[in-house]
Amino acid sequence: DAGVIQSPRHEVTEMGQEVTLRCKPISGHDYLFWYRQTMMRGLELLIYFNNNVPIDDSGMPEDRFSAKMPNASFSTLKIQPSEPRDSAVYFCASSLFIYTDTQYFGPGTRLTVL
């Protein structure tokens, strides 16, 4: 398997623009996670899905953030409108089980909002 795939790897946008991050989890994994990493806050769990259904979105910072998983092989994280404080590295991860198993991380998307 190719591992978790994220696109784009880098995104530079201007404040107010819509940003869409994409993730393809490892085939067969039932859980998909979106994380955000910054120097100030460290690694934060934003939302996770089980079998394409959002289970816990308590980490989503604001209504400007939304995530979808239309099928088992694809998920998106959207920020609309984007703000400079959204600048961070966003990781997608997947696993077979929720907390008793290894999480496999993608390479991340480095987002810069000017």
Added chain:
Amino acid sequence: SQQGEEDPQALSIQEGENATMNCSYKTSINNLQWYRQNSGRGLVHLILIRSNEREKHSGRLRVTLDTSKKSSSLLITASRAADTASYFCATGNQGAQKLVFGQGTRLTINP
């Protein structure tokens, strides 16, 4: 709330020396995992230790778990320059229904 807290926040040693990082947590756990993150990359799983285990080895890595003290340690023996990275502990418990990551220890191996 943050479950795992790593100590120290940063560690710098000479190549060939052993590196020890610690992780403390607050609630009962099902398992504790260690991950490595190289600069600009995603996290990579290193080792998982279950709550009924006390020690686990994987190559040059040794992990211990003391559930009475709610702490774990990661020992890297005979360090190499390639071990330079940030190391995170993550705790899994049924109550939280997710893995909770600590802030990480930044390890630098000097040649």
